[in-house]
Amino acid sequence: MRRAALALLAAGLAACSSSTPAARDTFAVWDPYPQFAAESDWAKTIDKCGAEAGVKIQRQAFDTTDLTNKVLLAAQQRTAPQVLVVDNPVVSTLAEAGVLRPISEAGLDVSAAAPNLVSAGTLNGQTYGTPIGANTLALYYNKTVLTAAGVDPASIKDWASLDAALAKVKAAGKKGITFSAIGTEEGTFQFLPWFWGSGAALTDLASTQASGALELWKSWLDKGYAPNSVIGNTQTTSWQEFATGDYAFAENGTWQLQNAKKTGFEYGVIAIPGRTGGTAPAPTGGEFVTVPVQDDKATETTAGKIATCLTSPDRVLAADTALTYVSAVPSVQQHQIAAMPELKVWVDAVQNAKGRTGDNLGTRYPRISQPLWGAVQAALTGAKAPADALKEAQAAAAAAK
Amino acid sequence: MRPRLAAWAFAAPLVAYLLVCYAYPLYTNVNLSVRGYTVRTFVHGGAPFVGFENYAAVLADPTFQKAVVNTVLFTAVSLVFQYTIGFALAVFFARDFPLSATLRALFLVPWLLPLIVSASTWAWLLNSESGLINALLGTKIHWLTSPEWSLVSVTIANIWIGVPFNLVVLYSGLRTIPPEVYEASSLDGASGWQTFRHVTFPMLRPVSAITLLLGLVYTLKVFDLIWIMTRGGPSGSSTTLATWSYELGFGSMLPRFGPSAAVGNVLILVSLVAGLLYIRAQERA
């Protein structure tokens, strides 16, 4: 009798273990915000969204430059996270690698987000994530320095007027402009407003318009309007130079707004001018929330719910405030302007911004961006003339695979 | 226990450890280098075997020549200075004096620091606008942002990092020379310099040889330092084989795994050749 019961028990246990595995109850969320610790609002928001979806959250934060390869490695080992927040130009790479689920299949709703921002995460007609927020570049200026040099920031409408302003600042004994031209994606990011503002397109790096943009930067170094250190500056280093109060202008992003208030001098912001006027299209920064491919559909659906929760208009305002990003949702943008009127310049800039991987460039973008920053470096160090450097870059970009 | 059995019993854990730990990563790297990987096949498998295609592409790339030249210069200059300075310091510390133990310990502090901190500090010091070196020297040299000086800058920082290693190993070697040798030498009427040239230096030859060889192997691997200071630029002027391997795999948003692994293997091969030459020289001695 007892033996039979034991046998039944054993069979029952065996049957239990061979049936479908228990639903996952802890979801891994990876993001590139190591500056937000477990007690931060961002982490708490993720936990809340997880609780609403009925799961526990285990969050891991990585350095943003590491995150792409970490995700690829994890996906290879089938341990990709369930929700992934990642820098927008990387989304197409991950999509191409088959790591991400299209939002239509994951149940992620992006209808509220502005189309020009979503396009960075679109590949071959499918969208692979939704923006958590956006940031972009503009020109911060030091009011004290400009007033002393007799420059009115409102008069800066195009490249010629900007050059004139820089000349006046130099004559008054101050330094002109600082930016980042480092040999990484940051350098291309900072060059793009001028590149696009000249009318050039990423599909042809060697156009005359592109040379014009690079020659502008080179002329600033030659005339002493910009310091040589820009060749090695990150955007943070460039900001630190501006914060000393010696510079009139700094090309930097939305995320510096909180720091701008701490500099101790009065600052203002103007949009980056295009060559002949208007606002130059600037590249969109900011991360996307995506759903990596999992072994079962139920997990992906729940992940989609968490992702939607994170980017829903009511939740996303808190996240964007913490990151100092402009929201990707137009209605929330209005809320932000109402709370902080100085954000208007940034909201306008974001509405004019372009995704780097948009225009269906997708994974071609990294192969274009790298020769581009190489050309910028070669021209600024004087190793090559701008036109020659760009010609070589275009050849490299066209040949790369 | 029979001597031969004892010999193997003591060495066996190490042998097992070596096989497990080093063979697998090497195999993975060789595998990566002989396949044509895209991001998709990296994640999902199925990358085709392409033989030496990656190696051919790497060798044909104009960056290769530049990287090799930079690697040779960087390594040779670093070694010469690290060794000489380390040796001089070791001789200086060989005789005890008040505080000598503490000072010797302080010389190791550069090794305590995470590389991101020490490399960033050097980058700060060598900044062309706000760096202390330019301020102290009264110059306006573009240490990190010009093709002429970038390799010099990273070499200086590397020498700084390498001195403690040379100091410690050579000092230990110096301390194992029995004092009787010095006594005999001074009894023979030899001056300090003569003692050094004909007694100390030759006696340290085995230690020197291993210090230089290890220094070579370690310097060939250096990449964090250069990457943080100059990213291998501008325009590849401070790119070595190690930094190039990293740049191919992690430097852009679309990694090139095959070429990255290929460059890594070329680097290991160069080390290997150096190691074989060392063994050959040892046997001849």
Add this chain to the structure above:
Amino acid sequence: MRAWRTVTGVLLTAVMLFPVYWMINVSLTPARDLRRSPPGLFPSSPTTEGYERVLREQLPYFGTSLLVSVGTVVLTLVLAAPAAYSLAKLWPAGRRVLGFVLLVAQMIPGIIMALGFYGIYVSLGITNTVWGLVFADSTVAVPFAVLILTSFIAGVPDELLQAARIDGAGPWRTFVSIVLPASRNGVVTAALFSFLWAWSDFVFAATLDSGGALKPLTLGIYRYIGNNNQEWNSIMATAVVASVPASVLLVVAQRYVAAGVTSGAVKD
């Protein structure tokens, strides 16, 4: 004469440690003065906010770093010392090949090792564990430790070992009671380097341990390296605070290296 040596020694150390001084300088500098041109040797308006943050946030990471480093030292010595004894005194067949393999092991760049380990660690489920990191860090130290210990043990006079054998001691007893104490210098040197390599390791930590709660301080620094912004005074403050206990350890250890090899063997 000795006083001159001390003075010269202090000067040389000061020159060598000047970048460390600069590190301390930056750690006390408020954000807006970080790129002041021309730079000052002293922070004009020092701030302790970097240190406050570090003491508030980084202490658990120090604990983990200490744990990992000590663990690496233990593992390295346990693996390396017996093997070095064998290579130096017992001479197994194929010891030249073994020596060469040890050299080759050190030629593999860290990133290749880390990537190779990642796959295995993930499939075994041992990422984000302290001892997983200890094992990985030991791969940097073990070959060097074997080489160093082999040359030190080779310097132990054979007469000592023969005397032990005559007394009836087997290889293990000889190893523990005679060889180890006599090569104390080498053991301390090997331990020192293992500790330093594990303490400042970044590659293995970033690849194999970036997710857990127990992170070493090289990763703890990333709290100050956001996706768009870096807080340099906090980063430098972390390095300064982290170096203090480790420097103390170094000073203590150096006293052992000061003693000669033969003196150790004769006295003990």
